[in-house]
Amino acid sequence: MRSKQDKKLDNVDTIIGAGTVFKGDVDSEASIRVDGTVAGTVNCKGDVVIGQDGQVDAEVKGRNITVAGTIKGNVTSQETLKVESTGKLLGDAKMATLVIDEGGKFDGHSSMGSSDATNEEKQDKKEKQDKNKSNKKKDKAS
Numbered sequence: 001m002r003s004k005q006d007k008k009l010d011n012v013d014t015i016i017g018a019g020t021v022f023k024g025d026v027d028s029e030a031s032i033r034v035d036g037t038v039a040g041t042v043n044c045k046g047d048v049v050i051g052q053d054g055q056v057d058a059e060v061k062g063r064n065i066t067v068a069g070t071i072k073g074n075v076t077s078q079e080t081l082k083v084e085s086t087g088k089l090l091g092d093a094k095m096a097t098l099v100i101d102e103g104g105k106f107d108g109h110s111s112m113g114s115s116d117a118t119n120e121e122k123q124d125k126k127e128k129q130d131k132n133k134s135n136k137k138k139d140k141a142s
Contacts, residue, residue, distance in 0.1 A: 012046075018053050032062075034069070052086050065095075067104075074108075 020036035031046030048062035054069030
């Protein structure tokens with residue numbers, strides 16, 4: 001049985017339609033579809049779909065990300081990043097699973113892991129914090 005939270009993440013509750021230009025940051029608790037243009041950041045707890053005519057000039061984060069249009073920016077997908085045959089991803093990507101259909105374009109660096117990609121970011125942040133604490137202790141001891 002799926003939880004309410006899972007069902008919420010599956011629902012597309014935000015659509016940026018064709019002909020619409022959005023400048024700024026988009027934060028969504030559910031899923032989002034972009035058929036227009038977004039310039040800023042897209043941070044989504046659910047899925048992100050960039051439609052065939054969609055254009056995103058931004059950093060994109062989401063659970064699953066499907067690119068049928070164009071993303072110019074870095075992408076972090078907790079689960080699957082899929083670039084469809086009409087899709088273009090111009091930027092670096094972190095994901096658990098990468099799928100590129102024949103004809104899809106990806107120009108950037110990729111980092112894959114067996115668990116969600118954000119765990120790597122959390123670990124890097126924790127290591128930096130631990131190092132800073134260690135350095136502060138050394139400074140106090142001197």
